[in-house]
Amino acid sequence: MSTLISGEVDVMLDGFERAIKTDPDFEACPVRGVLDRIGDKWSTLMVLTLALRPHRFGELKRAIPDISQRMLTQTLRDLQRDGYVARKVFPTTPPAVEYSLTDLGRSLMLPLSGLVEWAVRTRGAIEAARAAFDRENV
Amino acid sequence: MSTLISGEVDVMLDGFERAIKTDPDFEACPVRGVLDRIGDKWSTLMVLTLALRPHRFGELKRAIPDISQRMLTQTLRDLQRDGYVARKVFPTTPPAVEYSLTDLGRSLMLPLSGLVEWAVRTRGAIEAARAAFDRENV
DNA sequence: GACACCGGTTCCCTCCAAGTAACTAACTGA
DNA sequence: TCAGTTAGTTACTTGGAGGGAACCGGTGTC
Numbered sequence: 654m655s656t657l658i659s660g661e662v663d664v665m666l667d668g669f670e671r672a673i674k675t676d677p678d679f680e681a682c683p684v685r686g687v688l689d690r691i692g693d694k695w696s697t698l699m700v701l702t703l704a705l706r707p708h709r710f711g712e713l714k715r716a717i718p719d720i721s722q723r724m725l726t727q728t729l730r731d732l733q734r735d736g737y738v739a740r741k742v743f744p745t746t747p748p749a750v751e752y753s754l755t756d757l758g759r760s761l762m763l764p765l766s767g768l769v770e771w772a773v774r775t776r777g778a779i780e781a782a783r784a785a786f787d788r789e790n791v
Numbered sequence: 792m793s794t795l796i797s798g799e800v801d802v803m804l805d806g807f808e809r810a811i812k813t814d815p816d817f818e819a820c821p822v823r824g825v826l827d828r829i830g831d832k833w834s835t836l837m838v839l840t841l842a843l844r845p846h847r848f849g850e851l852k853r854a855i856p857d858i859s860q861r862m863l864t865q866t867l868r869d870l871q872r873d874g875y876v877a878r879k880v881f882p883t884t885p886p887a888v889e890y891s892l893t894d895l896g897r898s899l900m901l902p903l904s905g906l907v908e909w910a911v912r913t914r915g916a917i918e919a920a921r922a923a924f925d926r927e928n929v
Numbered sequence: 930g931a932c933a934c935c936g937g938t939t940c941c942c943t944c945c946a947a948g949t950a951a952c953t954a955a956c957t958g959a
Numbered sequence: 960t961c962a963g964t965t966a967g968t969t970a971c972t973t974g975g976a977g978g979g980a981a982c983c984g985g986t987g988t989c
Contacts, residue, residue, distance in 0.1 A: 662842075665904035668911070669839050679857055683914040684835060684907050692830025694977075697822060701807050704800075710936050719817055721978055726937060736920025746986050747935040757916055764909040766803035767902035769822050773806070776821040778895055782874025832947075848966055859948055864967060884956045885965040 690735055695720055695728045697765070700737060700754065704762055707753035737761065828873055833858055833866045835903070838875060838892070842900055845891035875899065 672682075679685065691697050695717070702708060702716050714725055729752060732738040737758035743749040754762075810820075817823065829835050833855070840846060840854050852863055867890060870876040875896035881887040892900075 659901055659904075661908075662900045662904045665900075665907050666839070666842055669907070670843055673854075677856075679836060679855075682836075683910040683917075685832075686914075686917065687906065687910040688830050688835060692826050694823075697826060698817060698820075701804070704804055705808055711934090714936095716811075717817075718815075722937075723939090723979085724977060727977090734921055734924040735917050736924075748937090748985085750936065757913060757920065760913065761909065762800045762803075763797055764902070764905035766797075766800045767905045768825065769803050769807070770799075771899065771902040772821040772825040775895060775898065776824075779821075779824065779873050782895065783872055786872040786874075849964095860967075861949085861969090862947060865947090880966095883965095885963095886955085886967090888966065 690731065690737075691761075691765070693728070695724055696732060699728055699732065700758060700761065700765070703738060703752060703754050704759070707751050710750050710752070713752065732758070828869065828875075829899075829903070831866070833862055834870060837866055837870065838896060838899065838903070841876060841890060841892050842897070845889050848888050848890070851890065870896070 691700070698717055699713065702713065708716065710725070710729075713729075714720070714722065717725070720728075729738060729740070733740050733752075736755055739753050739755050741751045741753070743751070829838070836855055837851065840851065846854060848863070848867075851867075852858070852860065855863070858866075867876060867878070871878050871890075874893055877891050877893050879889045879891070881889070
């Protein structure tokens with residue numbers, strides 16, 4: 654079974670098994686840290702948007718119209734704090750602020766694109782599974 | 792800049808740019824669907840645990856001691872509903888229930904391992920960025 | 930004088946994820 | 960008779976994510 658899937662996965666699972674034996678502290682888990690960041694409602698959308706090109710505050714607001722100004726500011730701050738996003742202020746009038754991905758943020762794009770590709774590919778299967786489950790469970 | 796990173800990422804970004812132009816419906820976004828599922832507190836941990844080998848309900852509880860019984864049941868149901876996890880009941884007494892990954896769940900392991908590997912690799916950089924940010928912002 | 934623009938901040942409210950604890954059925958063995 | 964096992968369910972509660980709307984300073988425009 655394990656031999657059916659890539660060796661990369663086996664390496665990760667070995668590391669996971671070792672980690673939970675030596676230090677079963679799920680709070681300090683780096684994966685959980687990353688998922689807490691990109692697992693919220695807006696972060697991934699914002700990272701992808703900034704991956705296209707740097708955006709100003711207002712540009713982001715227009716690119717993601719559903720987001721509230723409050724959440725836009727807060728998500729940008731959180732992404733900046735963890736080093737995914739750089740904030741550059743131009744002291745013009747009116748003020749201009751440009752947000753862009755850092756090298757760290759850009760390095761996330763590779764694993765993230767894997768996940769995006771998987772999500773698009775399996776979309777149908779997940780919808781089918783959900784429909785089947787709901788049918789069987791009244 | 793785009794030429795510095797993998798072509799796979801460029802393909803994904805092209806798809807993303809096209810998607811937000813033709814159908815800017817973020818609620819229906821398949822990526823958000825996946826992140827809503829694996830972005831919660833316990834799902835990823837449970838998927839990884841089940842990737843090691845199938846587990847019974849009580850085994851999972853012992854493998855992830857911090858989880859409450861309520862959240863264990865609920866997360867398993869959600870994972871089962873979306874087709875990641877299979878539930879098999881053995882009508883013995885006392886009852887035995889075995890949870891295992893489906894093919895769909897196993898197929899998630901490849902993109903997930905990419906993310907896990909990235910999280911482990913960049914852990915230090917993120918902590919450093921966070922410390923620097925907190926230092927500069929009182 | 931009134932308004933708009935940019936990039937926010939602040940207050941208040943709502944809803945949901947998650948935790949705690951108690952309860953269940955069916956059976957086993959002492 | 961009574962405790963223990965497995966695999967849950969149910970009721971209650973709380974913290975935090977997220978939304979809405981008002982407000983801010985500084986500037987330019989009509």
